Amino acid sequence: MNYDLDNLPKRTEKPRQYGFTMAMDKGLSLREVEDFIETSGPYTDIVKLGWATSFVTPNLKEKIKLYKEADIPVYFGGTLFEAFIVRNQFDEYRKTIDKYGIEYAEVSDGSIELDHDIKCDFISKLSEQVTVLSEVGSKDDQKIIPPYKWIALMQAELDAGSWKVIGEAREAGNVGLFRASGEVRSGLVEEILTKIPFEKIIWEAPQKAQQVWFIKLLGANVNLGNIAPNEVIALETIRLGLRGDTFGHFIGEEATRIGK
């Protein structure tokens, strides 16, 4: 760090099992990837190439190489997995992963309806090839999944071989864990946490208010995902209680009153 500040919350260190930040690259150029690594590499634990953007970005091989050289794992967004399987191209998906030297994969059903046993079967098969993240929750804001079912789905997916489970929110943060307004479905989150260990969950939380909410509930080392590359630095300050939103949370509110 650039100077000394006392009494900061202790952050986990790379390679992190929890306290990690998953950023979403939705089409950065090679130079932009270099810039992102320069500023935010120390605070970025894994990068998702958002949904199927990897299909159209011209610089894919070189981009993956840059992330690898910086020891930041990369994976294809879950929508790409779904795009392959609705076309009965699961084998091509597996080959594509190998072709690009990808070591993580996301199994999701945000844009499709997928029998859960079949989903777990995909997780199981892929977990023999790569480290699997699986996602629970629909991108369709009309499909509300009750808390007990979120828990059952998450547990089954972990049992099938998922390394972490992801709570769906999209790039915009307005479905799944969140209401259309972006507000957290807090009862849902709290009920999930009674059964699933917090370090096994990555909460997609693209909006600042959502990040703040999770950090206040679960501390500096909560796993957060779908962070825009140019917001990773800002998120790190929120984790450390160095932005207005969490300023008094870690140091204690009484410390923030001076002469009053």
Added chain:
Amino acid sequence: MNYDLDNLPKRTEKPRQYGFTMAMDKGLSLREVEDFIETSGPYTDIVKLGWATSFVTPNLKEKIKLYKEADIPVYFGGTLFEAFIVRNQFDEYRKTIDKYGIEYAEVSDGSIELDHDIKCDFISKLSEQVTVLSEVGSKDDQKIIPPYKWIALMQAELDAGSWKVIGEAREAGNVGLFRASGEVRSGLVEEILTKIPFEKIIWEAPQKAQQVWFIKLLGANVNLGNIAPNEVIALETIRLGLRGDTFGHFIGEEATRIGK
């Protein structure tokens, strides 16, 4: 493309007469232009230097050169045309276009009240010099133009020499074609399309929901404009049915149900 996916909607190819994407550069640096071309050049058909930003950006000549080398035509935003004509400097405008080697021009009346015969006269004169795009719709959200009048204006401007007509939405997507909330004035769009061929219209649609709406209505190859440079990749995935929003639209909803 980086890998094979079956059953994608067929996209037109460059140089496109329709299915094209107009991006808005509102002050990119030279390196940012290079980065944009690297990632999004294949999907960008024309670039507008937003409103009068070209007046203040220090790198104008070099920027235009970069776009030209990438075979992406550039033009000055319509507000610049308006800035010249309210000052009685139309001749200087024509000279400025030539000085910078610009081959397209936009004629608009979004911030002014311009007699329509005079507007068509400007279109006619400029069309002898460059390829003209003309824009219909006011930037003033109080000025609601009824559908029959949109059609009459568009037709008169095409007759006067416009290559394409643009439906106004601003950078924010909250006027003209759209309500202040950003919602599409869908009856307006549908009525326009009964009279004006869809390939002659560029719909300004800076917001994702607006892009999705037009793609669902008119297919992968609708002309869309005012796209932020860092959203062109995302737009291309929406056109291809590879993002959640249009995922089931092209492949068919039944294909998205697996084991259900």
Added chain:
Amino acid sequence: MNYDLDNLPKRTEKPRQYGFTMAMDKGLSLREVEDFIETSGPYTDIVKLGWATSFVTPNLKEKIKLYKEADIPVYFGGTLFEAFIVRNQFDEYRKTIDKYGIEYAEVSDGSIELDHDIKCDFISKLSEQVTVLSEVGSKDDQKIIPPYKWIALMQAELDAGSWKVIGEAREAGNVGLFRASGEVRSGLVEEILTKIPFEKIIWEAPQKAQQVWFIKLLGANVNLGNIAPNEVIALETIRLGLRGDTFGHFIGEEATRIGK
């Protein structure tokens, strides 16, 4: 400028005492800083390294050097000052400023409750070391300060040694000077201006509608702050009446009616 346009509002020139733009860097890479300077250097008078982002950005020394070479002063956001003083580390703060060759400092109490005499004492001490900007207004949207008190606070801080006083709005523009919706508290601003000279105040105005409001009230040369780096060019066009929002304001509405 790239071409001639008559009848533009006259802008002050660098080094500006008023009419200046304060931009907020919240974690740019070195190359992004170079790009920002290339496009927006002529229109950027001072840069704030947003809140405590300077604690975590790896490139701090080099970044400050780049800004210095471009003759753009840099300072640490007020939240960093607060982070030091709630830890009783004011001396370390002063040393950190010197270590990085920073010549400006912000004294604020947006995230803390700070007795105002103590605040003025900090201003007074720091003003012997550097040029001080001090900020009035809370980041807490529940803390509404009445107009007469804004005036008293601002005057006391100027008397204590502040070069300029800043009206708080946050990065988002939704507290302090603004309602949660982002709407300006216009009565507050007008009352402040009856007592404090407009060139002594920097209005944080990150949202376009807020910038437009201040420019319409106070002219092209109002001091505006918390401008995103990629919006400085856009702001300059608004100051010059070259964007739709202020198009008729400087040239006169009658000039915008042609043949009508």
